[in-house]
Amino acid sequence: MKIKKLFTAICLLFVALSFAQNSIDVMSYNIRLGSADDGENHWNIRKDKLKDLINYYEADFIGMQEAQKPQIEYLLENNSLYGFLGKPRDEGENSEFSCIFYLKNKYKVLQQDTFWLSETPEKSTKSWDAAYPRIVTYGLFENIKTKKKIWVLNTHFDHVGVVARQKSAEIILKKIKQLQGKQNLPVVLTGDFNSFKTDTWMQPLLNNLQEASSHSITKPYGGTATWNAFNFKEKPVDQIDFIFSSKNNTVIKKFRTITDFYDFKYPSDHLPIISRIELK
Numbered sequence: 001m002k003i004k005k006l007f008t009a010i011c012l013l014f015v016a017l018s019f020a021q022n023s024i025d026v027m028s029y030n031i032r033l034g035s036a037d038d039g040e041n042h043w044n045i046r047k048d049k050l051k052d053l054i055n056y057y058e059a060d061f062i063g064m065q066e067a068q069k070p071q072i073e074y075l076l077e078n079n080s081l082y083g084f085l086g087k088p089r090d091e092g093e094n095s096e097f098s099c100i101f102y103l104k105n106k107y108k109v110l111q112q113d114t115f116w117l118s119e120t121p122e123k124s125t126k127s128w129d130a131a132y133p134r135i136v137t138y139g140l141f142e143n144i145k146t147k148k149k150i151w152v153l154n155t156h157f158d159h160v161g162v163v164a165r166q167k168s169a170e171i172i173l174k175k176i177k178q179l180q181g182k183q184n185l186p187v188v189l190t191g192d193f194n195s196f197k198t199d200t201w202m203q204p205l206l207n208n209l210q211e212a213s214s215h216s217i218t219k220p221y222g223g224t225a226t227w228n229a230f231n232f233k234e235k236p237v238d239q240i241d242f243i244f245s246s247k248n249n250t251v252i253k254k255f256r257t258i259t260d261f262y263d264f265k266y267p268s269d270h271l272p273i274i275s276r277i278e279l280k
Contacts, residue, residue: 022146022148022278022279022280023253023276023277023278023279024060024061024150024188024276024277024279025057025058025059025060025061025274025275025276025277026059026060026061026062026063026152026188026190026212026243026245026274026275026276026277027054027057027059027061027062027063027190027272027273027274027275028062028063028065028154028190028191028192028241028242028243028272028273028274029054029062029063029064029065029241029268029270029272029273030064030065030066030156030192030241030268030269030270031050031064031065031066031067031071031267031268031270032066032268032269032270033066033067033068033071033094033096034047034068034070034071035068035094038230040265041230041265041269043071046262046265046267046268047071047074049262049267050075050267050268051074051075051078051079053258053260053267053272054075054079054101055078055079055081057258057272057274058081058103059274060102060103060106060107061100061101061102061103061141061152061188061190062082062100062101062102063098063099063100063152063153063154063155063190063191064097064098064099064100064101064154065096065098065154065155065156065191065192065270066096066156066192067086067096067097067098067099068094068095068096068097069088069095069097072084072097072099075101081103081104081105082101082102082103082104083101083102083103083104083107083109084099084100084101084102085099085100085102085109085112085137085139086098086099086100086114086137086154087114087135087137089116089124089132089133089134089135090124090133091124096156097137098114098134098135098136098137098154098155098156098191099137099154100137100138100139100152100154102139102141102152105144106143106144106145107141107142107143107144108141108142108144109139109140109141110139110140110141110142110149111139111140112137112138112139112140113137113138113139114135114136114137114138115135115136115175116133116134116135117130117134117135117136117155117157117158117164117167117168117171117172118130118133118134121171126158126164127164127167128161128163128164128167129158129160129161129162129163129164130158130160130161130164131158131159131160131161132158134155134156134157134158134164134168135155135156136153136154136155136171136172136175137153137154137155138151138152138153138154138175138179139151139152140179140185148279149183149185149186150185150186150187150188150279151176151179151180151185151186151187151188152187152188152189152190153172153175153176153187153188153189153190154189154190154191155168155172155189155190155191155192155193156191156192156194157191157192157193157194157195158194159194162201165193165194165195165199165201166200166201168201169201169202169204169205170204172189172205173204173205173208173209176189176208176209176246180246184248184249185249186245186246186249186250186277186279186280187209187245187246187250188243188244188245188246188250188277189205189209189242189243189244189245190242190243190244191241191242192240192241192270193205193240193241193242194240195240196238196239196240197211197214197239205242205244208247209244209245209246209247210244210245210246210247210250210252211242211243211244212242212243212244212245212252212255212273212275212277213239213242213243213255213257213273215252216252216253216254216255216275217251217252217253217254218253218254218255220255220256220257221254221255221256221257222256222257222258222259222271223236223257223259224239224255224257225237225238225239225257225271226238226239226240226241226257226270226271226273227239227240227241227269227270227271228266228269228270228271229269230265230266230269232261232264232265232266236271240270241270241271241272241273242273243255243273243275245275245277248280249279249280250277250278250279250280251277251278251280252275252276252277252278253275253276253277253278254275254276255273255274255275255276256273256274256275257271257272257273258271258272258273258274259271
């Protein structure tokens with residue numbers, strides 16, 4: 001009888017470990033560019049708090065938006081766990097990245113690239129009614145231990161151009177189809193979409209992918225609104241930051257909007273979101 005109980009316990013432990021190895025934590029976070037004149041919310045004041053938040057949650061992958069080179073360098077210098085991939089959207093001194101941070105001791109980068117959401121995606125350009133050049137950074141990652149692979153994409157949609165946002169959604173879905181056409185691997189997409197779920201251009205993404213807050217098996221924690229504009233006294237009301245995953249080979253286990261703060265201030269003008277995703 002004791003042997004049977006021991007065998008059962010070992011089996012349960014094996015199953016639990018298998019599920020743990022097949023799950024990843026994904027964060028999306030617009031960290032607010034450091035060159036902006038934000039007064040009491042300037043990057044130099046809030047950077048330690050933002051760094052501590054990232055270090056604490058230790059997500060497998062973090063899609064960052066509005067990250068500038070000095071900010072990226074600071075975060076990497078102060079957290080040895082993470083590697084980084086991405087290119088700036090243009091050649092300006094304060095150019096923004098839509099970069100991906102990843103746990104470098106856990107994952108190996110097999111492929112990586114950045115393309116522009118424009119009619120000429122191979123070079124730094126803007127098209128249609130976009131105010132700025134907009135990009136997608138993506139990578140193919142392999143878990144060093146389990147050898148499981150996953151595509152991770154990160155983006156930041158234009159805040160002005162309606163046509164640009166519509167075209168951006170189409171371009172990204174086309175790219176995902178191309179990536180999965182080579183090998184049917186799990187896909188995760190993070191980003192600040194400067195859009196609401198009800199916007200027409202978001203429907204192709206919502207129809208073809210799983211949106212984490214809507215498809216989480218457990219009830220989302222912390223609400224879903226992500227835009228706070230550094231306004232701590234008012235409850236955020238709009239969700240414009242999203243995490244998506246492929247329908248056929250991922251399960252959204254959990255979703256949380258992180259409302260951590262310091263001195264009654266948020267570390268950014270967006271709230272980070274994090275999701276636990278099981279890879280089938």
